[in-house]
Amino acid sequence: MSGPYVLRAQQRLSALGYWLGSADGEYGYLTSQAVMALQKAAGLGRDGILGPKTKAALERGVRPDARTRSGSAIEVDKTHQLVLVVLDGRLRYVLNTSTGSGRPYTSDGHTYVATTPEGRFSVQRQIDGLRVSRLGELWRPKYFTGGYALHGSPSVPGFPASHGCVRLSNPAIDFLWSSGVAPIGRTVWVY
Known part of the structure; x- marks a missing residue:
C-alpha cells in the first residue's frame, strides 16, 4: 500500500x-x-x-506515558512491549520491542528462563557491528547489565519472544546509534 x-x-x-x-x-x-x-x-x-x-x-493521539519526568532515559515497558526514548523529561520516540519470552531455554547444558531483568541500569558497553553469541545474533548491541542489551534483530514480533534482551528492528537500533540518544552512561529503566 x-x-x-x-x-x-x-x-x-x-x-x-x-x-x-x-x-x-x-x-x-x-x-x-x-x-x-x-x-x-x-x-x-x-x-x-x-x-x-x-x-x-x-x-x-494515543501515546504511552513515560515514567521519567526529568533528564534523559531509555525506558523498556515490558507490559506494553515498548521502548520509550525520553530526552530532557519529554517522551520523544516510541519503538516497538520484544523482550524476554518467560519460557525455558537451554544453553551449554543448563536450563534458564528467558526474562528481561527489571530495574535501573545504564548503557555500559556497546559493539558497533554484529555480535554472534551462543543464543543468536545481536546487531549493534548496547549492553545495560551483564549480557543483556538493546540490540537490532530482523524479527521483532508483537509479543515477548527474546531470551531476555530488548529486541528492536535493525533500523531502529541504527537510529539509536546515529541520533546519539543512547550513549554510554544513558539510563536504561526496565519495568
Whole structure:
C-alpha cells in the first residue's frame, strides 16, 4: 500500500513520536513496526495493520506515558512491549520491542528462563557491528547489565519472544546509534 493516505498516517505517527524513519508514503516494515507500537500503547491487537480500531487510536493521539519526568532515559515497558526514548523529561520516540519470552531455554547444558531483568541500569558497553553469541545474533548491541542489551534483530514480533534482551528492528537500533540518544552512561529503566 502506498500513497497520500499512507503518507498522512506516517506523518501523524511521527508527530506522536512513533519512530518509523522518514515518512515516504510507502507502507513498509518500519511503518508496520510503528503501527504495532501504537497498537500496543492503545491495548489493541498487535498485527501492524492500520485497521479501523488502530486508525481511531491514531486519530485520538494515543501515546504511552513515560515514567521519567526529568533528564534523559531509555525506558523498556515490558507490559506494553515498548521502548520509550525520553530526552530532557519529554517522551520523544516510541519503538516497538520484544523482550524476554518467560519460557525455558537451554544453553551449554543448563536450563534458564528467558526474562528481561527489571530495574535501573545504564548503557555500559556497546559493539558497533554484529555480535554472534551462543543464543543468536545481536546487531549493534548496547549492553545495560551483564549480557543483556538493546540490540537490532530482523524479527521483532508483537509479543515477548527474546531470551531476555530488548529486541528492536535493525533500523531502529541504527537510529539509536546515529541520533546519539543512547550513549554510554544513558539510563536504561526496565519495568
